[in-house]
Amino acid sequence: xxxxxxxxxxxxxxxxxxxxxxxxxxxxxxxxxxxxxxxxxxxxxxxxxxxxxxxxxxxxxxxxxxxxxxxxxxxxxxxxxxxxxxxxxxxxxxxxxxxxxxxxxxxxxxxxxxxxxxxxxxxxxxxxxxxxxxxxxxxxxxxxxxxxxxxxxxxxxxxxxxxxxxxxxxxxxxxxxxxxxxxxxxxxxxxxxxxxxxxxxxxxxxxxxxxxxxxxxxxxxxxxxxxxxxxxxxxxxxxxxxxxxxxxxxxxxxxxxxxxxxxxxxxxxxxxxxxxxxxxxxxxxxxxxxxxxxxxxxxxxxxxxxx
Numbered sequence: 001x002x003x004x005x006x007x008x009x010x011x012x013x014x015x016x017x018x019x020x021x022x023x024x025x026x027x028x029x030x031x032x033x034x035x036x037x038x039x040x041x042x043x044x045x046x047x048x049x050x051x052x053x054x055x056x057x058x059x060x061x062x063x064x065x066x067x068x069x070x071x072x073x074x075x076x077x078x079x080x081x082x083x084x085x086x087x088x089x090x091x092x093x094x095x096x097x098x099x100x101x102x103x104x105x106x107x108x109x110x111x112x113x114x115x116x117x118x119x120x121x122x123x124x125x126x127x128x129x130x131x132x133x134x135x136x137x138x139x140x141x142x143x144x145x146x147x148x149x150x151x152x153x154x155x156x157x158x159x160x161x162x163x164x165x166x167x168x169x170x171x172x173x174x175x176x177x178x179x180x181x182x183x184x185x186x187x188x189x190x191x192x193x194x195x196x197x198x199x200x201x202x203x204x205x206x207x208x209x210x211x212x213x214x215x216x217x218x219x220x221x222x223x224x225x226x227x228x229x230x231x232x233x234x235x236x237x238x239x240x241x242x243x244x245x246x247x248x249x250x251x252x253x254x255x256x257x258x259x260x261x262x263x264x265x266x267x268x269x270x271x272x273x274x275x276x277x278x279x280x281x282x283x284x285x286x287x288x289x290x291x292x293x294x295x296x297x298x299x300x301x302x303x304x305x306x307x
Contacts, residue, residue, distance in 0.1 A: 021151070022270075022300050023119065025158070026065035027207045027257050029294035030056070032109060035077035041108055046288040048081075055283050055291050056082045063277050063296040067149070068114040069160035069207035071294075075100075075110055083114035090114055093143045094127040111145040111160040111208065122150040128159060130189040135164075136178040141186060144193070148202070154304030156265070157197060161190075161208035163223075168213045168256060172222035183211070187226045194227050194262075198235045203264035205301075209294065213254035215243050227260075238266040240274045240299055247276055248295035249284040257297050265301070273300035 032045035033056075040047045060068070060082055073079050075096040083090060092112035099108075115123055128144030135141065146159045163186055166179030175184040197204045214221045219228070228237040239260045246252045261269055277296040284291070 021304070022302055023067065023151075024063070024065040024298055024300055025067045025069070025205065025207060025259065026063050026296050026298040027069045027071075027160075027209070027259060028063070028296040029071040029162070029209045029257065029292060030073050030078075030082070031289060031292040031294065033073045033078045033081070033292075035074050035081065037081075041074050046290050048290070052290055053081045058283070059277055059279065059291060059296060063298050065296075065298050066116045066119045067147075067158065068296075069158065070112045070114060071160065071162040071209045072109045072292075073112060074108055076112070079112065079114055087117055088114045089117055089123065091123065091125040091145060091147050093145045094129070095132070095143045109142070109162075111142055111162050113145060113147050113158070113160055115147070115149070120149045120151050124148045128189075128193060130192065131161065131163075131186060133182065133185040133189065135182050141182060152304050155202045156301075156303060157200075157202045157204040159193070159204070159206045159208075161206055161210065163190075163209065163211045165211045168211065168254075169216045183223070187223060191227050191229075194235070194237075195232055198232050198262055203268065204262050205265050206258075206260040208258075209256060210258050211256055213256055214239065214258065215241075216254055218243075234263065236263040236266075237261065238263075238269075240269070240271065241276070241297070246295070247278050248293075249279045249281075249286070250289065250293040250295070252294075255297075257294055259297065259299055268301045268303045270300045270302065274298070 032041040034041035038047050076090040076092050079090050093110040096110045126146045128146050131144045132140045141164055142162045144159050144161045149156050164183040167183045170180045172184040175181045212223050214224050237260055239258045241255050246255045275298050
C-alpha cells in the first residue's frame with residue numbers, strides 16, 4: 001500500500017480546521033436607547049431617528065461580534081431596533097420584566113446581551129440582582145445580566161455590567177461622595193459573584209461599562225484590588241484594554257468600558273485582536289452624543305478550546 005504524503009502547506013491547512021473556532025465578544029453602551037423613535041428616554045438623552053438606527057447598525061456590522069454585552073438600553077424592544085430578531089437573540093435583565101409588570105420606571109435602562117443566532121448550541125440567562133445595591137438616596141442600582149453559552153460541549157459564562165456612574169477615579173477608601181459610596185458598596189456583591197464563578201468549572205468574562213478609569217490607579221485601583229485579590233486560590237483576573245487610552249469620539253481619554261477575564265478565559269483571548277470601534281467623523285454628532293457616547297470594544301476568543 002502506497003501512502004501519499006500531502007504537501008506541507010495543505011497539511012497545515014487541514015490541521016487548522018481542527019483547532020478551536022473563534023468568537024468575537026463586544027461591549028457597547030448605547031446611550032439611553034429608547035424603543036420609541038423621536039422620543040428621548042430620559043431628560044438629556046438623544047431622541048433617535050430612523051437614520052440614527054441605521055448608523056448604529058453600521059457599527060454593529062463593523063464590530064462584527066457574535067455576542068454584544070449591552071448597557072443603557074430600554075429593554076429588548078429598543079435592542080431590536082439595532083439587533084432585529086431575524087438574526088439575533090436578546091437576553092435582558094429581569095428587572096426590565098419586573099418594571100413592566102409593576103408599572104415602575106425605576107431606571108429605564110437595563111443590561112443585557114444580543115447573541116448572533118446560529119453561533120452557539122445553547123444559551124441560558126440568569127439575573128445578577130445582587131449588584132443592585134441602594135444609592136444613598138434609596139434608588140436601586142442596575143442588575144447584572146449573566147448568560148451561559150455552550151458550543152460543542154464547552155461552556156463559557158459572560159456577565160454584562162453597568163456599575164454606578166460619577167466616581168470614575170475617586171477614592172473608595174474612604175468614599176465620601178454619594179456616587180463613590182454607592183460604587184464602593186457594589187464591590188462586595190461583584191466580588192462574591194467572581195469568587196463563586198472562580199470555583200466553578202466554567203471560564204468567565206465580565207463585560208461592560210465599569211464607570212471606573214481603572215488604569216488611572218492601575219492594579220491598586222480600589223475596585224480592581226478588591227476583585228483581583230487572589231482569593232479563592234488561583235484566581236487571577238486580566239482586563240482589556242490595559243494601559244491604553246480611549247480614542248472614542250465622546251472624549252473619554254481613559255477607558256471605562258472593559259472586558260475582564262478569569263485566568264481560564266484569558267488563555268482563550270487574542271490580546272492583539274482587541275479593538276475599539278471609533279465612529280467616523282461624519283457619523284459623530286457631538287451635541288447629541290450619537291451614535292453613542294461610548295464606542296464598541298471587541299476581542300476575539302479562540303473558543304471552544306481545542307481537544
